[in-house]
Amino acid sequence: MSAEPEQSRNVLGRVINEFEESAIALLLGLMTLVTFANVVLxxxxxxxxxxxxxxxxxxxxWLVVFGVSYCVKVTAHLGVDxxxxxxxxxxxxxxxLVSAACCIVYAALLLKGSWDYWAPFAALQPTEGRWFPTGFMTxxxxxxxxTTDQVPMLDMFRWLEPLINYDETYDKLPRVIPYAILPVGAALLLFRFIQATVGIVRGTRDSLIVSHEAEDAVDELAARHARKE
Structure with a gap:
């Protein structure tokens, strides 16, 4: 079997991982900057x-939604085992694997719901079907x-006006932009659950929840000290 598909998957995983980490760092930095500036003012x-x-x-x-998928990747979600x-x-x-399959179904439903909620704000059509998409509504x-309540419109997004707002100008930032995190985050979550499932099948990870490697290491260290005494 050719190694090209495997290499392509690894490249995709690295790209998404760097995208998530960069986005999380950027969001934290912007939150800190805006809050600090407001306090000083x-x-x-x-x-x-x-x-x-x-x-x-x-x-x-945005930070929370990005964090949900990223925590699946780094096995940081808590669970009862x-x-x-x-x-x-x-x-x-x-x-x-049963848990992972349930999570994949959940993420797929979440992606459909996220798209259906966000689509009208982007002048797009939501999907038909109660559970899974069977087409697009008309x-x-x-x-x-x-638009948002107070956030001013940025010139870099003016291209949206002729595209979705019938050439009408926005005085505030349209909600389509902040709400875009819903389908993006749901798609990332679905990808991470599929990635985790593949890891479980291959034996590179044990479950979807936080591992107990640190706890085991502490117990092992305590046992060594007890033997020395």
Missing amino acids: RYVFNASLIWGLEVTLILFA AVTNLFKPKGRKVLA GVRDRAFY
Whole structure:
């Protein structure tokens, strides 16, 4: 079998990993900068960024959504393994795969729901089908004219006006931009769950929840000290 498909998957994984880490670092930096600037303006100059709180809330929401998928990748999500630890390794692997399959279905449903919620804000059509998409709806009124409350419109997004807002100018940032994290985050989560499932099948990871390697290392170190004494 050619190694090219495997190499392509690795490249895709690295690209997505760098994208997530860069986005998380950028969001944290921007949140800190905006909050710090607002504090200085308020207590030193008796002024404030009227849009500062809303921008911080948007950045925090983006950070949380990015963090959900990234924590799947680094096995940082908490879970209860009291039952699974009662089984032998093969049984635990089967249960892990069942859990992973449920998570994949959940992420797929979340992706559909995220797209259906975001699409009207982008002048697009939501999908048909109660659980899984069977096509696209027609005649759904778009919500592209909805804007944020205080965030000013940035010139770099003016290209959206003729594309989705019928050449009408935006005085505030359209909601299609902050809401875009919903389908993007759901797609990343689905990718991470599929990636984790492949890892479980190959034996490179044990489960979807946080590992106990650190806990085991502490116990082993304590046992060594006890033997020395």
